[in-house]
Amino acid sequence: MFGWFKKKSKNGEELASIADNYYFGLNGESVDYKKAVEFYNQADDKKCARASFMLGLCYELGHGVEQDKDTAEAFYMSAQEGGDKNAEWRMMTGELVEPSAPGADYTEDAVNLSLFEGDQALLGGGRNETGPDEEDSGDDDVHIDITKPNPDMMDGDALLAAARYQGMTGSADKAEEYLELAAMRGNAEAAFIYGGSPAKGLNAKRELDGSIAAKKVMWWLERAADGGYQEAHKIFEETSRGLATAKYTLKDNTLSTADICEMADKYRNKEDCIRALYWNKVAADRDDQPRCSYWVGYYYFHGQGTLKNKKSYRQALDYLMKAWRSNKTIAHCEYYIGRIHFEGGYGVERNYKEALGWFKKSVATDDHEYSNCKYLADTYRNLGDSGNADKWDERARKYQQ
Secondary structure, three states: OHHHHHHHOOOHHHHHHHHHHHHHOOOOOOOOHHHHHHHHHHHHHOOOHHHHHHHHHHHHHOOOOOOOHHHHHHHHHHHHHOOOHHHHHHHHHOOOOOOOOOOOOOOHHHHHHOOOHHHHHHHOOOOOOOOOOOOOOOOOOOOOOOOOOOHHHOOHHHHHHHHHHHHHOOOHHHHHHHHHHHHHOOOHHHHHHHHHHHHHOOOOOOOOOOOHHHHHHHHHHHHHHHOOOHHHHHHHHHHHHHHHOOOOOOOOOOOOHHHHHHHHHHHHHOOOHHHHHHHHHHHHHHOOOHHHHHHHHHHHHHOOOOHHHOOOHHHHHHHHHHHHHHOOOOOOHHHHHHHHHHHOEOOEOOOHHHHHHHHHHHHHHOOOHHHHHHHHHHHHHHOOOHHHHHHHHHHHHHHHO
């Protein structure tokens, strides 16, 4: 009876279920990978995405067929196009967890037992790892829950763990989002997975054709290599050599300063502070880009886009001064420099005399009329000059009216 059913089944899922019996040893059948492959092939012919994924798995692991990574990738791509979540995760990350049951997604159990083991410590609290340009405020006891992540509070390692959790539980879009943020927070492995892995053929749709998407692939691959991710070194060199003999060169696939400034503006306009800070900082550090330097200073001053929303007046002052030296007409730049010296803290000593000079510059050029006048009044008052303090208080009141 069962043999008749095998012959008569026309539905792809039914054929895949028969294959599952042989692959996992279910319903009285012994494990027989060759028979499993036979029925997975029949199901694949009927456009069953899960069967395509399982065939990719068989070819990758050498179950019932000769091991063939290229054929495995082809089946994974087909499964991904058909909407299989496991294939989507496999193609995006290059990582593999073998399902423990027919049609099983990469569930929390799979996470805990495999790739995720090294990330479990992150569930109890963030690691004390601030970037080289961010100050440690000492509040490292914030509870990190990677199942309900708050990117503002998470370093690169925690964001990578969150990406793995999201990908393994079926949210590929969220996984990709957290991978990008982890890469921006300096995690070399995340940089390789997010942008670099497509360069070795895991996603043939992302061709290195000089587009922004292609340029970002090479950008993250290089960041992963610079961050010490060993596989990235080899692939970056191989890809660079390949591009040298292809239609497009490495230069064609390198992000220009204009590309970077465009992305910085896009994310700033979307109020995506983490990404806006990252790309503005890249532009400011690469070239003389006073507007980008100003925005980096602005984000550090307000503690926006930084790890755990930490303010750094030291970093803010460095970038604001860089912007001002290049372009003394940038709106609000002198005002914020004055604020830093007036308030002090976060790596900068309070200095009312220095603040006074900057507020005087700002009041002549900036449109923070009320704020400039009020800070000038308060600065004069702190310096013991009540006459000028009253004068600027009166002027501030006029702007309020």
